[in-house]
Amino acid sequence: MADLAELAGVSKITVSRALSESPLVNAETRERVQALARKHGYKLNVSARNLRLRRSHTVAVIVEMKPSTERTMWDPYPLSLLGGISQELTSAGYSVLLTTRQGASHAAVQAADGLILLGQGARQDAVRLYDKLGLPMVVWGxxxxxxxxxxxxxxxxxxxxxxxxxxxxxxxxxHPVFIGNPDHPEMAQRLFGFIDELTRHGIKPLLLRRVDFTLESGVDAVRSLWARKVRFDAIFACSDLLAMGAIRALVELGQTVPNDVSVIGYDDTPLGASFLPPLSSVRQNWQEGGVLLARKVLAMIHGQPVQSQMMATTLVVRAT
Amino acid sequence: MADLAELAGVSKITVSRALSESPLVNAETRERVQALARKHGYKLNVSARNLRLRRSHTVAVIVEMKPSTERTMWDPYPLSLLGGISQELTSAGYSVLLTTRQGASHAAVQAADGLILLGQGARQDAVRLYDKLGLPMVVWGxxxxxxxxxxxxxxxxxxxxxxxxxxxxxxxxxHPVFIGNPDHPEMAQRLFGFIDELTRHGIKPLLLRRVDFTLESGVDAVRSLWARKVRFDAIFACSDLLAMGAIRALVELGQTVPNDVSVIGYDDTPLGASFLPPLSSVRQNWQEGGVLLARKVLAMIHGQPVQSQMMATTLVVRAT
DNA sequence: GAGGTGAATGATATCGATATCAAGATATCG
DNA sequence: CGATATCTTGATATCGATATCATTCACCTC
Structure with missing residues (x-):
């Protein structure tokens, strides 16, 4: 910037003002400086600006969806949210700093203007941990x-x-059955909603705990029901994979879906939609979720009042 | 840091040295300063450090997989790579700055120590654009x-x-058929490999161009073949979804897979693996790809010689 | 005991931008 | 024509860290 100043025959500060579109500088001067800057490929030093302005224009996104720290980045779940977050933040002129929980201790995270936490961690410990930083924070969960x-x-x-x-x-x-892991706060909410509504009609669902959200786990769940000769005519599975596994097992056991047993999954994955038969599922709009997360942090950063918000889900009824 | 210096009764510079584990400082002093830092919740100002050290310990990841800029972040494809990249970089003490191409003009990207470009863009234009920045850069593609x-x-x-x-x-x-979009450089390579090998045995495949990589597109492709009464006994589809669509259409038309027609997809998605019948597919290891990308940028940043590398693919033969 | 060695610490300058206050140039007004 | 307002520009200090060079002091050697 000092070089530019010399080239343009003005002072550093005038260059700074010209480049930041300050109204304090003459229009002609501004043009001239900007032209020079383009010509010589001038690049602003972000560190210097951030140091002076005491802000980083950066939001850190901490991904930690599952207790198994190894795999956190691999689930499509947080990654979809990330899409919405990234688009919203970058278009607002903010940068997205991506980290896992291990990496979050690095200094760069503390320099962020705000925090987005994907996944609360077991017993909210992650939330408490980052709350201490005193940064504007929005949590997904x-x-x-x-x-x-x-x-x-x-x-x-x-x-x-x-x-x-x-x-x-x-x-x-x-005779409905719930398959999932009620230890996970989000799953627990699904279960509670399920139970609440059924209870109002005098029905009590069976709870089948399954920790893995794989196709095999779904197969296994239904087989175990069958082996125990449990009577059931509907399955609410906490993920589409579980649901698809369940259907596969039912078919193997000679049951028809949805005639004998109705099955509804969760997440409305493309996977489920192109399954045969096409899976009914509860849709969560993650893109929108990501956008919402981003907007909330930005609002908090700008000191505006912000409220927690739950997004509506949609039951997509297909063939099952 | 100045405050800490006063508290500890030493100078700023000594504090700096103590906190960065410099051997220039007395062990006892170092302990004392570090204890004070912890106690008072001292946080290093990254901007200041970066300014002084002229580096940012940051690698920017620019995501732009498809010409359609709107959807770039949504494909699971770049997002999987991102997982590997993120883990490798954060564990090496680097931060990951995530941007789309639109956001990449922001100053923060130019401040990065290196660049990872996911997707070369049509006609390599993205590559050329970022090459100009003169930063260490690794491109996926x-x-x-x-x-x-x-x-x-x-x-x-x-x-x-x-x-x-x-x-x-x-x-x-x-009588093999190739379904995909040869305008895309990666798809073109697949097609060339396919043709090269077949040609060595005097066989010429049929090329069926399909731009959308959806299930419907696959269904449509096979129907069009059928309508034209083309004779074929094998399909190589450029994505699992295309392959699954093709199979579905074949079944509708009374063909059996793989007896009448063999089908092989690409990407080996979980979707394909749990399809009925389980899909044969070419696997690309994206996790490993991400890790590799990260390692290469780091090597380039550290001034080590780096070579381009193609990762081996694996044909996973299942039922189709 | 003079000179040399090494450990520990400090003073100062510096990275590249911007905020603040001051000042010169020009325009406007009665 | 002088005084005040407005526009434009500049000098200086500052953000918070670290590199460099200088200094102090204890200890060792001959």
Whole structure:
């Protein structure tokens, strides 16, 4: 910038003003300086600016969806959110700093203007940890206890459960089963919604705990029900893969879907949609979720009041 | 840092040295300063350090896989690579700055120590654009013309095509069809590999151009073949979705897979693996790809010699 | 005991930008 | 025509860290 100043025959500060479109500088001077800057390929030193302005124009995104730290980055789940976040933040002129929880101790994260936490961690420990940093923070997940310094955005898992229950009830199902892992706060909400709605009609679902969200796990779940000779006519699975596994096992056992047993999955993956038969599923709009997360951090950074928000889910009824 | 210096009764510079584990400082002093730093929650100002050291310990990842700029972040493809990149870089103490091409003009990207470009853009224009920045750069994609300042990492699409051809030949197929979009450099490589190997055995495949990589597009492709009464006994589809669509159409038309027609997809998605029948497909290891990308940039940043590299593909033979 | 060695610490300058205050040039007004 | 307002520019200090060179002091050797 000093060089530019010399070239243009003005002072550094005038160059600075010209490049930042300050109205304090003469239009002609501004043009001249900007032309020179382009010509010589001048590049602003972001560190210097950030140092002076005491802000980084950066939001750190910490990904930690599962207890298994090894695999966190691999699930398509956080990655979809990331898409929305990234688009919204970059178009607002902010940078996205991507880290896993291990990397989050690095200094760069602390320099961020705000934090987006994907996944609350077991027992909210991650949330508490980052709350201490005192940065504007938005968390993706189930609505927490609140009262902290952070905002929560998530999809309304409780409502998702309710919708599935309503659907089952409306088509006359009376012996529903829930497959999933209620230790996970978001899954728990789905279960609660499911139970709440069923209970209002005097029905009590069976809870089948499954930790792995794989196709095999779904197959296994149904087989175990069958082996125990449990009577059931509807399955609410916490993921599409579980649901597809369940259907596959049902078919093997000579059951037809949806005549004998209705099955509804969760997440409405393309995978489920192109399954045969096409899977009914609860859709969460992750793109929108990401955008919302980004908007909330930005609002917090700008000191605007921000509220937690749960996004509506949609039950997509296909063939199962 | 100045405050810490006063508290500890030493100078700023000594504090700096103590916190950076410099051997120039007395062990006892170092302990004392570090204890104070912890106690008062001291946080290093990264901007200041970066300014002084003239580096940012940051690698920018620019995502631009498809001509359609709107959707770039949504394909699971770049996102998987991102996982590997992120883990490798953060564990090496580097930060990952995530941007789309639109956001890449922002100053923060230019401040990065290195660049990872996911997707070369149509006609390599993106590559050329960023090459100008003069930063260490690694590009994911098909091996380019080389000779530029960047390194290319990608999976060996040509070999992938060859492997599929070999498989078809080994099971006696004589009328293969290729479905995909040869305008895309990576797809083109697959096609070339496919053709090269087949030609060695005097066989010429049929090329069916399809731009969309959806299930519907695959269905449509096979129907059009059928309508034209083309004779074919093997299909190499450029994506698993295309392959699954093709199979679905074949089944509708009364053909059996793989008895009448063999089908092989690309990418070995979980989707394909849990398809019925389980899809044969060419696997690219994206996790490894991401790790490799990260390692190469780091090497370039450290001034070590780096070479472009194509990763081997694996043909996973399942039921189709 | 003079000179040399090495360990520990400090003073100062510096990285590249911007905020603040000051000042010169020009325009406007009665 | 002088005074005040407006526009434009500049000098200086500053953000928070680290590199460089200088200094102090204890200890060792001959």
């Amino acid at each position: 189930a609505a927490g206890d609140g009262g902290d310094n952070h905002t929560v955005v998530g999809s309304d898992n409780h409502q998702g459960g309710v919708e599935v229950a309503e659907r089952f009830l409306s088509i006359g199902r009376r | 098909a091996a380019g013309d080389g000779g530029d300042n960047h390194t290319v990492v990608g999976s060996d699409n040509h070999q992938g095509g060859v492997e599929v051809a070999e498989r078809f030949l080994s099971i006696g197929r004589r």
